[in-house]
Protein backbone atom coordinates (compact mmCIF):
# COMPACT_ATOMS: atom_id res chain seq x y z
CA UNK A 1 0.00 0.00 0.00
CA UNK A 2 1.72 3.16 -1.07
CA UNK A 3 1.89 6.57 0.52
CA UNK A 4 -0.31 8.36 -2.02
CA UNK A 5 -3.00 5.87 -1.24
CA UNK A 6 -2.86 6.64 2.49
CA UNK A 7 -2.92 10.37 1.74
CA UNK A 8 -6.04 9.82 -0.37
CA UNK A 9 -7.71 7.88 2.43
CA UNK A 10 -7.00 10.66 4.91
CA UNK A 11 -8.19 13.24 2.40
CA UNK A 12 -11.51 11.48 1.99
CA UNK A 13 -12.06 11.08 5.69
CA UNK A 14 -11.35 14.82 6.03
CA UNK A 15 -13.93 15.70 3.39
CA UNK A 16 -16.55 13.39 4.79
CA UNK A 17 -15.87 13.81 8.47
CA UNK A 18 -18.65 16.24 9.33
CA UNK A 19 -22.24 16.63 8.28
CA UNK A 20 -23.22 18.59 11.36
CA UNK A 21 -22.95 22.33 10.75
CA UNK A 22 -21.86 23.36 14.22
CA UNK A 23 -18.93 21.98 16.19
CA UNK A 24 -17.98 22.50 19.82
CA UNK A 25 -14.62 24.16 20.14
CA UNK A 26 -12.19 24.62 22.98
CA UNK A 27 -9.11 26.11 21.33
CA UNK A 28 -10.36 28.89 19.03
CA UNK A 29 -12.06 31.94 20.43
CA UNK A 30 -15.62 31.16 19.41
CA UNK A 31 -18.01 28.58 17.96
CA UNK A 32 -17.11 26.91 14.67
CA UNK A 33 -19.87 26.76 12.05
CA UNK A 34 -19.33 24.47 9.09
CA UNK A 35 -20.35 26.22 5.85
CA UNK A 36 -19.68 23.16 3.68
CA UNK A 37 -22.08 20.67 2.11
CA UNK A 38 -21.02 17.04 2.30
CA UNK A 39 -19.82 15.61 -1.02
CA UNK A 40 -22.09 12.74 -2.05
CA UNK A 41 -24.37 11.51 -4.84
CA UNK A 42 -26.76 14.47 -4.27
CA UNK A 43 -24.06 17.13 -4.66
CA UNK A 44 -25.16 19.75 -7.18
CA UNK A 45 -22.88 20.44 -10.16
CA UNK A 46 -23.39 22.70 -13.17
CA UNK A 47 -25.88 20.93 -15.49
CA UNK A 48 -23.27 20.37 -18.20
CA UNK A 49 -21.34 18.21 -15.75
CA UNK A 50 -23.15 14.90 -15.96
CA UNK A 51 -21.15 12.74 -13.56
CA UNK A 52 -21.19 14.67 -10.28
CA UNK A 53 -19.22 13.40 -7.31
CA UNK A 54 -18.20 9.76 -7.64
CA UNK A 55 -16.94 7.80 -4.65
CA UNK A 56 -15.65 4.37 -5.58
CA UNK A 57 -15.21 1.84 -2.82
CA UNK A 58 -11.87 0.08 -2.97
CA UNK A 59 -12.11 -1.86 0.26
CA UNK A 60 -14.40 -2.12 3.26
CA UNK A 61 -13.94 -4.85 5.80
CA UNK A 62 -11.34 -7.14 7.29
CA UNK A 63 -8.23 -7.92 5.31
CA UNK A 64 -6.55 -11.30 5.05
CA UNK A 65 -3.98 -9.96 7.53
CA UNK A 66 -6.74 -9.49 10.11
CA UNK A 67 -7.07 -5.71 10.39
CA UNK A 68 -10.12 -3.66 9.43
CA UNK A 69 -9.61 -1.37 6.44
CA UNK A 70 -11.77 1.08 4.43
CA UNK A 71 -10.60 3.13 1.44
CA UNK A 72 -12.15 4.86 -1.58
CA UNK A 73 -11.17 6.66 -4.73
CA UNK A 74 -13.10 9.80 -5.67
CA UNK A 75 -13.64 11.59 -8.94
CA UNK A 76 -15.13 15.06 -9.25
CA UNK A 77 -15.18 18.12 -11.47
CA UNK A 78 -13.55 21.13 -9.81
CA UNK A 79 -16.77 23.17 -9.79
CA UNK A 80 -19.42 21.30 -7.83
CA UNK A 81 -20.72 21.33 -4.29
CA UNK A 82 -19.14 23.85 -1.96
CA UNK A 83 -16.17 24.97 -4.02
CA UNK A 84 -13.58 27.58 -4.94
CA UNK A 85 -13.42 29.50 -8.21
CA UNK A 86 -9.78 30.46 -8.60
CA UNK A 87 -9.21 33.70 -10.55
CA UNK A 88 -7.79 31.73 -13.53
CA UNK A 89 -11.31 30.25 -13.98
CA UNK A 90 -12.41 33.49 -15.70
CA UNK A 91 -9.30 35.59 -16.36
CA UNK A 92 -6.14 34.73 -18.26
CA UNK A 93 -2.96 35.12 -16.27
CA UNK A 94 -4.61 35.33 -12.88
CA UNK A 95 -4.02 33.01 -9.91
CA UNK A 96 -4.51 29.27 -10.07
CA UNK A 97 -5.91 27.38 -7.08
CA UNK A 98 -2.52 26.58 -5.53
CA UNK A 99 -1.31 30.18 -5.93
CA UNK A 100 -3.98 31.91 -3.83
CA UNK A 101 -2.31 33.25 -0.67
CA UNK A 102 -3.73 31.75 2.53
CA UNK A 103 -4.06 35.32 3.80
CA UNK A 104 -6.80 35.86 1.18
CA UNK A 105 -8.71 32.77 2.35
CA UNK A 106 -8.84 33.67 6.05
CA UNK A 107 -10.37 36.94 7.19
CA UNK A 108 -13.15 38.96 8.75
CA UNK A 109 -16.52 37.86 7.44
CA UNK A 110 -19.67 39.85 6.81
CA UNK A 111 -23.08 38.69 5.56
CA UNK A 112 -25.03 40.76 3.05
CA UNK A 113 -28.57 39.42 3.28
CA UNK A 114 -30.74 39.83 0.19
CA UNK A 115 -32.96 36.84 0.96
CA UNK A 116 -36.19 38.85 1.01
CA UNK A 117 -35.51 40.32 -2.43
CA UNK A 118 -34.43 36.92 -3.79
CA UNK A 119 -37.60 35.32 -2.43
CA UNK A 120 -39.64 37.93 -4.32
CA UNK A 121 -37.54 37.54 -7.51
CA UNK A 122 -35.47 34.40 -8.03
CA UNK A 123 -33.43 36.21 -10.68
CA UNK A 124 -32.52 39.01 -8.28
CA UNK A 125 -29.03 40.48 -8.62
CA UNK A 126 -27.31 42.10 -5.65
CA UNK A 127 -26.93 45.85 -6.29
CA UNK A 128 -24.31 48.32 -5.06
CA UNK A 129 -27.15 49.83 -3.04
CA UNK A 130 -27.40 46.57 -1.06
CA UNK A 131 -23.78 47.06 0.04
CA UNK A 132 -24.45 50.74 0.77
CA UNK A 133 -27.47 49.83 2.94
CA UNK A 134 -25.27 47.32 4.80
CA UNK A 135 -22.79 50.11 5.49
CA UNK A 136 -25.54 52.45 6.68
CA UNK A 137 -26.69 49.83 9.17
CA UNK A 138 -23.36 48.32 10.29
CA UNK A 139 -20.60 50.79 9.39
CA UNK A 140 -17.93 50.55 6.70
CA UNK A 141 -17.24 47.14 5.17
CA UNK A 142 -13.98 46.17 6.94
CA UNK A 143 -10.71 46.31 4.99
CA UNK A 144 -9.89 42.86 3.66
CA UNK A 145 -13.40 41.54 4.36
CA UNK A 146 -14.65 38.20 3.09
CA UNK A 147 -18.19 38.95 1.96
CA UNK A 148 -20.83 36.21 2.13
CA UNK A 149 -23.99 36.86 0.13
CA UNK A 150 -27.08 35.29 1.69
CA UNK A 151 -29.90 34.75 -0.80
CA UNK A 152 -31.65 32.08 1.26
CA UNK A 153 -31.02 29.50 -1.48
CA UNK A 154 -29.60 27.00 0.99
CA UNK A 155 -33.17 26.02 1.88
CA UNK A 156 -33.45 24.36 -1.56
CA UNK A 157 -30.26 22.24 -1.43
CA UNK A 158 -30.03 19.50 -2.77
CA UNK A 159 -33.24 19.85 -4.82
CA UNK A 160 -31.78 20.71 -8.24
CA UNK A 161 -35.09 21.93 -9.64
CA UNK A 162 -35.63 24.43 -6.82
CA UNK A 163 -31.95 25.36 -6.45
CA UNK A 164 -30.95 25.76 -10.12
CA UNK A 165 -34.37 26.32 -11.68
CA UNK A 166 -34.10 23.05 -13.61
CA UNK A 167 -33.19 19.44 -12.98
CA UNK A 168 -32.27 18.85 -16.63
CA UNK A 169 -28.72 17.89 -17.49
CA UNK A 170 -26.67 19.04 -20.47
CA UNK A 171 -26.88 22.12 -22.71
CA UNK A 172 -30.71 22.08 -22.73
CA UNK A 173 -30.67 23.02 -19.05
CA UNK A 174 -28.74 26.27 -19.51
CA UNK A 175 -31.63 28.52 -20.71
CA UNK A 176 -33.72 27.27 -17.78
CA UNK A 177 -31.22 28.17 -15.06
CA UNK A 178 -32.76 30.61 -12.61
CA UNK A 179 -31.27 31.74 -9.30
CA UNK A 180 -30.00 34.99 -7.78
CA UNK A 181 -26.47 36.36 -8.00
CA UNK A 182 -24.29 39.45 -7.92
CA UNK A 183 -24.88 42.21 -10.49
CA UNK A 184 -21.70 43.10 -12.45
CA UNK A 185 -22.19 46.79 -11.59
CA UNK A 186 -22.15 45.84 -7.91
CA UNK A 187 -19.02 43.71 -8.43
CA UNK A 188 -17.37 46.70 -10.10
CA UNK A 189 -18.53 48.97 -7.23
CA UNK A 190 -17.04 46.55 -4.70
CA UNK A 191 -13.61 46.32 -6.32
CA UNK A 192 -13.50 50.09 -6.86
CA UNK A 193 -14.51 51.02 -3.32
CA UNK A 194 -13.21 48.21 -1.13
CA UNK A 195 -10.26 45.95 -0.66
CA UNK A 196 -12.15 42.63 -0.51
CA UNK A 197 -10.21 39.41 0.09
CA UNK A 198 -12.84 37.00 -1.22
CA UNK A 199 -16.56 36.70 -1.86
CA UNK A 200 -18.91 33.78 -1.29
CA UNK A 201 -22.53 33.03 -2.17
CA UNK A 202 -25.14 30.40 -1.24
CA UNK A 203 -26.02 29.69 -4.88
CA UNK A 204 -24.32 27.73 -7.68
CA UNK A 205 -22.67 30.79 -9.22
CA UNK A 206 -21.70 34.35 -8.30
CA UNK A 207 -23.39 35.45 -11.57
CA UNK A 208 -27.13 34.86 -11.57
CA UNK A 209 -28.63 31.89 -13.40
CA UNK A 210 -29.65 33.90 -16.47
CA UNK A 211 -26.12 35.22 -17.03
CA UNK A 212 -24.61 34.56 -20.45
CA UNK A 213 -21.34 36.47 -20.08
CA UNK A 214 -20.45 35.81 -16.42
CA UNK A 215 -19.32 39.39 -16.00
CA UNK A 216 -19.20 39.35 -12.19
CA UNK A 217 -16.87 36.34 -12.37
CA UNK A 218 -14.69 38.25 -14.84
CA UNK A 219 -14.53 41.44 -12.75
CA UNK A 220 -13.61 39.59 -9.54
CA UNK A 221 -11.13 37.27 -11.30
CA UNK A 222 -9.48 40.28 -12.94
CA UNK A 223 -8.76 41.58 -9.42
CA UNK A 224 -7.48 38.15 -8.28
CA UNK A 225 -10.41 37.79 -5.87
CA UNK A 226 -11.31 34.15 -5.11
CA UNK A 227 -15.01 33.20 -5.23
CA UNK A 228 -16.75 30.59 -3.06
CA UNK A 229 -19.92 29.01 -4.44
CA UNK A 230 -22.62 26.78 -2.93
CA UNK A 231 -21.61 28.05 0.51
CA UNK A 232 -23.77 26.11 3.01
CA UNK A 233 -25.77 26.95 6.16
CA UNK A 234 -25.22 30.72 5.85
CA UNK A 235 -28.52 31.25 7.70
CA UNK A 236 -26.56 30.30 10.84
CA UNK A 237 -24.15 33.21 10.47
CA UNK A 238 -24.49 36.56 12.21
CA UNK A 239 -24.27 39.70 10.04
CA UNK A 240 -20.73 40.51 11.21
CA UNK A 241 -18.12 39.82 13.91
CA UNK A 242 -16.97 36.44 12.65
CA UNK A 243 -13.93 34.97 10.92
CA UNK A 244 -14.00 32.92 7.73
CA UNK A 245 -11.48 30.15 7.17
CA UNK A 246 -11.79 28.78 3.63
CA UNK A 247 -9.33 26.05 2.66
CA UNK A 248 -9.72 24.67 -0.86
CA UNK A 249 -8.00 21.52 -2.05
CA UNK A 250 -4.53 22.58 -3.24
CA UNK A 251 -4.79 21.50 -6.87
CA UNK A 252 -1.69 22.63 -8.75
CA UNK A 253 -2.87 24.55 -11.80
CA UNK A 254 -6.49 24.16 -10.67
CA UNK A 255 -9.24 26.54 -11.80
CA UNK A 256 -11.00 25.80 -8.51
CA UNK A 257 -11.78 22.80 -6.39
CA UNK A 258 -13.59 21.33 -3.40
CA UNK A 259 -13.62 23.78 -0.51
CA UNK A 260 -13.86 23.26 3.23
CA UNK A 261 -15.14 26.57 4.56
CA UNK A 262 -15.96 27.35 8.19
CA UNK A 263 -16.79 30.40 10.26
CA UNK A 264 -15.56 31.11 13.76
CA UNK A 265 -18.26 33.12 15.51
CA UNK A 266 -17.56 35.06 18.69
Ligand SMILES: [Zn+2]
Nearest residue numbers: 079084085229
Ligand atom coordinates in the same frame (compact mmCIF):
# COMPACT_ATOMS: atom_id res chain seq x y z
ZN1 LIG B 1 -17.17 27.47 -9.81
